[in-house]
Amino acid sequence: MRVVLEEESLRDGLQAENRLFSLTEKMEIVRLLAEAGVRRVQLGSFVSPRSVPQVANTDVLVSLVRRQYPDILCTALVLNEKGLERAARSGLGHLSMSASVSDSHSRTNTGRSTAEALEAMTGLITRAVAGGIRVRAGLQCAFGCAEEGVIAENTVLEAVARMVEAGAQEINLADTAGMAGPLQIKRLVGLVRTAHPQVELSLHCHDTWGMGLVNLYAGYEAGVRIFDVAAGGLGGCPCIEGAGGNVATEEALHLFNGMGIETGIDLGRYWQVVRHFETLLERRLPGRMRSLPREPGGTAAPRC
């Protein structure tokens, strides 16, 4: 049995940081990711460099990584026409798109209603797929948002159906507000899988209140095999002081290793990625793992 982890640190992660990472710094991180065995990386966003300077170098980064690491499935976020054109020029064969199923969240974040955002995404998906690009359609706030509470499952299912109809090959359910619990994950995942058994399903869990890894595990139990993760739990929401971000890649690896589930990623080598980010950002990342899990026969057992 195999699980695919999509590394989000270079996009979702760095987008939440004030420090800008140079192309050279990002390439060094990609090198460490590749050496650890990571094979799917979201490299950035094709959005305005003025509004998100953290991802200004996405076009060049994508070209370099595609050339130097042919084994890595490169992906990036596209939110509009112009971004799609840039993505197509960069030669990317796989893209992420995203809209929020919470109307309030969608308006706050993008100034558009959910209906408008979904309509726009449908058009983008159609065009991308016609151009031979695989699309993953992300639904933000699929498990609720603070303003609207739990989003009706039918709202999510209708949005999923529209994205699939438009040609999306993968649906990404995102717990943007970190509001999901394991039972909710299992229920919604079950409904989507039953409605669209042919479509790949991935989960993007935010660890806002410590539930990230539990939700990821519940997603696995419900049949999901692609999960978004980020080194050290990078990401997080700038609106919530001290909030955790994505599920920490190293914790997901430790979980799956313990379950005997192959990820292709070596935890020991991946640990270098976490340390490297900590060095560059000059702080501890929010992930809970402070040292590599000990191997039997290693150091002394803790006294407790």
Add this chain to the structure above:
Amino acid sequence: MRVVLEEESLRDGLQAENRLFSLTEKMEIVRLLAEAGVRRVQLGSFVSPRSVPQVANTDVLVSLVRRQYPDILCTALVLNEKGLERAARSGLGHLSMSASVSDSHSRTNTGRSTAEALEAMTGLITRAVAGGIRVRAGLQCAFGCAEEGVIAENTVLEAVARMVEAGAQEINLADTAGMAGPLQIKRLVGLVRTAHPQVELSLHCHDTWGMGLVNLYAGYEAGVRIFDVAAGGLGGCPCIEGAGGNVATEEALHLFNGMGIETGIDLGRYWQVVRHFETLLERRLPGRMRSLPREPGGTAAPRC
């Protein structure tokens, strides 16, 4: 459906701290715990105050809490004859005892082999039960230890059988070294429940590598209904720098609240316990929750 959370902050938690808490300080914490609805608290250990000064005031604390909070099930740790005598004098009707099923860990920690430790615990249980005290028998390292790796399930099952035979009414499986994963939890819990359906089973998960809450959830799924937790994830192992301790009570509450499972504890009020510990210890506790989960209709949704 109902779950019981046993609060470990005053024993397992404070034992890992250098700062000594006065009786008044402990009573203030008990007051906050009681107000939040906590109804089962491990108050300390009946061990030598010279070796563990953090719990030197256990006898008086137990008497005071029993008198002032008759609704709280008070418990404490007993490791030898002398401790049992002190516990009996304090009037406690419920005790925890503990031994390690990892021979190396047992020798490192107590200077005794597992066989010797289990033999001694059997004697203590028999005596306590004869005196009308309910005993919970804890098996440390039930899910492995760093020196010996995974402990054979038969070793654990044999130890469980001996404790049950001696009269223990509750078995506590402890992941002392934080090595368990959810599948291992489910498997061992299933085996113990099948072998001893009449015995109460509780779980003590350490969050050493971020797996605490996942393991607690897996335990719930496997049928466990009593879990050890500590405010802010207090506890932890002095041997592992930065390691998490127990599962944070507030995270367990958030998890069970989201699952619609009654704990009797109010998360909003419990939050005061976490903040109070942080004030006294003058640092952030390791738990991931940095603010109370927002209620729908509350503050603005995060932008992500």
